[in-house]
Amino acid sequence: MRTTRSALGQLLDELRLLFGQTFRVLAKLAAPIFGLLLVGWSAYILASLAASALACVVPWVVVPIMAVCVVVQLACILAVLRLTALHLGMPQVLARTTLHTEVSDDRDTSPAHLMAVALLPFLGMYAGFGYLSDFTRSAVVVSSYRCGIPALLTAFSPQLDGDFSAGGMSLWLLVAIVVALQLLKRIFETLRERVRHPIVPAFAQISVETLMAFLMLLGGFRLWQELDLWWTDTVVALWWRTFLEWALAATPDLVVQIWTTVTGFVSDTLWPLVVSDVLRPFLWLAMAGLVFGTRALALTDFWILGRSRRAGRRSRWVAKLQEDSETAQGLRLVTTKAAEFALGGVESKLLPAWQSLRLVLSAGWPFLGAFAIAFAVIDKARALPHLALVLLTGGHPGEFWLRLWPIEGLIGDVLVLGFMWVMLAVAYTRGLSIFAERTAQSELDAVLVAGPTITAALKQSRWQAVSVVAVATVVVAAVSAIPATVEADYRDGVPGEVVSIDEFGMSIGQPRLAKQLSGYEPKNTNLVFLVVPVELSNPGPHSGSYQLSIKAGERTYRPWDGTMSVTARPGFRMSTEIVFEIQPDDAGPGLELLARRLEVLSEYQQVARFNLGLEPDAAVLPTTEVSISVWAAA
Amino acid sequence: MTTPTTPLWTRRLQESGNRILAGGIALALITIGAWLYAAKDDGQYRLQRVAPGPAMISDAKVELVRIFLPTTVDRSTLDPPAGTTDVAAEVAYDFTQSPDADSCSAILTAGEYTFASASWATIDGNWQTCEPGMNNTITYIFEVPDHLVEQVDGVGILILAYNFDFVSVANFETPHFPTYHTVLPGRIS
Numbered sequence: 001m002r003t004t005r006s007a008l009g010q011l012l013d014e015l016r017l018l019f020g021q022t023f024r025v026l027a028k029l030a031a032p033i034f035g036l037l038l039v040g041w042s043a044y045i046l047a048s049l050a051a052s053a054l055a056c057v058v059p060w061v062v063v064p065i066m067a068v069c070v071v072v073q074l075a076c077i078l079a080v081l082r083l084t085a086l087h088l089g090m091p092q093v094l095a096r097t098t099l100h101t102e103v104s105d106d107r108d109t110s111p112a113h114l115m116a117v118a119l120l121p122f123l124g125m126y127a128g129f130g131y132l133s134d135f136t137r138s139a140v141v142v143s144s145y146r147c148g149i150p151a152l153l154t155a156f157s158p159q160l161d162g163d164f165s166a167g168g169m170s171l172w173l174l175v176a177i178v179v180a181l182q183l184l185k186r187i188f189e190t191l192r193e194r195v196r197h198p199i200v201p202a203f204a205q206i207s208v209e210t211l212m213a214f215l216m217l218l219g220g221f222r223l224w225q226e227l228d229l230w231w232t233d234t235v236v237a238l239w240w241r242t243f244l245e246w247a248l249a250a251t252p253d254l255v256v257q258i259w260t261t262v263t264g265f266v267s268d269t270l271w272p273l274v275v276s277d278v279l280r281p282f283l284w285l286a287m288a289g290l291v292f293g294t295r296a297l298a299l300t301d302f303w304i305l306g307r308s309r310r311a312g313r314r315s316r317w318v319a320k321l322q323e324d325s326e327t328a329q330g331l332r333l334v335t336t337k338a339a340e341f342a343l344g345g346v347e348s349k350l351l352p353a354w355q356s357l358r359l360v361l362s363a364g365w366p367f368l369g370a371f372a373i374a375f376a377v378i379d380k381a382r383a384l385p386h387l388a389l390v391l392l393t394g395g396h397p398g399e400f401w402l403r404l405w406p407i408e409g410l411i412g413d414v415l416v417l418g419f420m421w422v423m424l425a426v427a428y429t430r431g432l433s434i435f436a437e438r439t440a441q442s443e444l445d446a447v448l449v450a451g452p453t454i455t456a457a458l459k460q461s462r463w464q465a466v467s468v469v470a471v472a473t474v475v476v477a478a479v480s481a482i483p484a485t486v487e488a489d490y491r492d493g494v495p496g497e498v499v500s501i502d503e504f505g506m507s508i509g510q511p512r513l514a515k516q517l518s519g520y521e522p523k524n525t526n527l528v529f530l531v532v533p534v535e536l537s538n539p540g541p542h543s544g545s546y547q548l549s550i551k552a553g554e555r556t557y558r559p560w561d562g563t564m565s566v567t568a569r570p571g572f573r574m575s576t577e578i579v580f581e582i583q584p585d586d587a588g589p590g591l592e593l594l595a596r597r598l599e600v601l602s603e604y605q606q607v608a609r610f611n612l613g614l615e616p617d618a619a620v621l622p623t624t625e626v627s628i629s630v631w632a633a634a
Numbered sequence: 635m636t637t638p639t640t641p642l643w644t645r646r647l648q649e650s651g652n653r654i655l656a657g658g659i660a661l662a663l664i665t666i667g668a669w670l671y672a673a674k675d676d677g678q679y680r681l682q683r684v685a686p687g688p689a690m691i692s693d694a695k696v697e698l699v700r701i702f703l704p705t706t707v708d709r710s711t712l713d714p715p716a717g718t719t720d721v722a723a724e725v726a727y728d729f730t731q732s733p734d735a736d737s738c739s740a741i742l743t744a745g746e747y748t749f750a751s752a753s754w755a756t757i758d759g760n761w762q763t764c765e766p767g768m769n770n771t772i773t774y775i776f777e778v779p780d781h782l783v784e785q786v787d788g789v790g791i792l793i794l795a796y797n798f799d800f801v802s803v804a805n806f807e808t809p810h811f812p813t814y815h816t817v818l819p820g821r822i823s
Contacts, residue, residue, distance in 0.1 A: 041662065041665075042665040405669075406669045407666060410662065
């Protein structure tokens, strides 16, 4: 029990230290930190603005602009991390390890060197966590809003059938561009190692890498889709599907149920928890370490060197990768060189991040637990400005949110993320300090040989570790479970009642159930037809269309005849009847009709929700006639 | 052991913190302003009002002859929407100097409201459109809610370019989205 209390006490101490130190740093460095983050944020927004304005006319220009703006934003973040690290006395911490004289680091003296060395792995991590794809998605959405068509996607979509009437480019052109950019990247990479001032080739290389990433996000994904479609149509895929169906039929129901439950838990709960709440914070922390310089990372080098005989399988694997590229011959040489050409050198991306992660993980359970909790809290806080805004303003069409988008992002991306970046730097410094404290009493040899291994650090006390991990997991899971979004601004109604939604008025009549639809060509169903009379009134001057769906518990039904939406022209009202084909079991109480505005950009919308009010034993008519659309002035 | 010193560039950053913040705020304000300006409209459907009289759209000439309330309208089997009035607009066009002009479409403006022409309704049962290389006068019919008839103030014309495709359905002076309707001002006579 005393061990548990002590462990939790350490956890709380670490948490207090992380938050307290972060506030202290911000109090001292708020001006340069928020100034830099505002510059980075402006670059991000201006890139989106360029996408919205230029994508309709010259989509090719948009991608380099986006690439440069992302590099500017990342550079600002790196400068913030470095500034914080130096303010926290990182050089002094490193000096205590007695290694500073052995390793020189240009990052300390030149911001350009810092960018050149740290931006590339930083960009990789940034892309890995989906920030680049989020950025691309935003650019596609705003350009679609502006152009009326997804102009960016259209321009970069490879047309495999050679039909360019809807825009797009040749598949071979896309492949040629990617290969050319890859070649260019390698040229810059080589130049970077050979010229006296490597800053320019380094920045050019990073820009080319970003450009390639955007190109792949905008057009490359279509190749994957085509490959997937091709695979689906193959005989082998058919055999595989047949085998799965056979295996499923031959498996007892209980086993299938258990399998479904277990895989559902893993994919819906466990995996997101592990990746988003456990793995993500530590990878971000490892990334923060990259800007601390080779001296910090060299600690891990020395540490690994000291116990090279006991080096882990992963270290050996990395070493083998390097050895392979140096000693390969013949076909192996070609393969290795091709892989290196495609992926870049392992030392530039994999090793720094891996070293940094090892260093972070050696800091012990109380620190790791406290950091995971702090990260989860700040991460959740990032969503709060949006939540507060939607609760204050209510549901609105996409244009409203589009106007507010940068202002809303200003709070989350500058204020909250600013706090996060500083906390990451504080945490990394703390992790390094823990490492330094352990080795401060020793001579260099002792550092090399007797440094704690990851396993040893994490298993200092098994009971302590279990307590901290349990508490941290519960807190992180609880913080993650706090809802950060609200689905929609529901406007409830019943048949015969007019519901105000945006500038429109919507009402429904009494719904009918039937087995057959009469008319020019009668239609029958083995299920049940649900016919809902709908009236949409648009007294205002703006257009709008609404998607209708029926919700029956977990099931959602779309209009049976494929009707995409109902529309009322400005100044008009339109009455029509919408037909749904539903399961007989669902034809009763609890059925709801939802009307959601159809728009390119949808955020927190007003949604009309009608309870259809069907009785448990609602009569199913043998046949019913469906009215055609009727228009009138609103 | 040497004492590590704060690098020059970070010292400069710290010393000029207020200036960086001021610069960041100024840039952010400019960015927000530019964003709000650009977000004023979705850019897909714009009206470009011109002076009364003939107007040139690239090499094509268009002129609003009159807007009037027709006594008869042929809409085959359809009934007019309840509470609406038919409004007709006569537009003269000259495509003789404009080889690219292929066809045209029209909208009626009434203050903030716009109404697409009712393609199912004609004056005499003959559906009309602009013909490539021709000059002629065509009549469009619009269904307008009764209470908005007094507000009718012009007709917007959109000329479609020859060989247009999915992307270039627009005035051929701007061969891409957004599309511009050139609004010829006029009142019901």
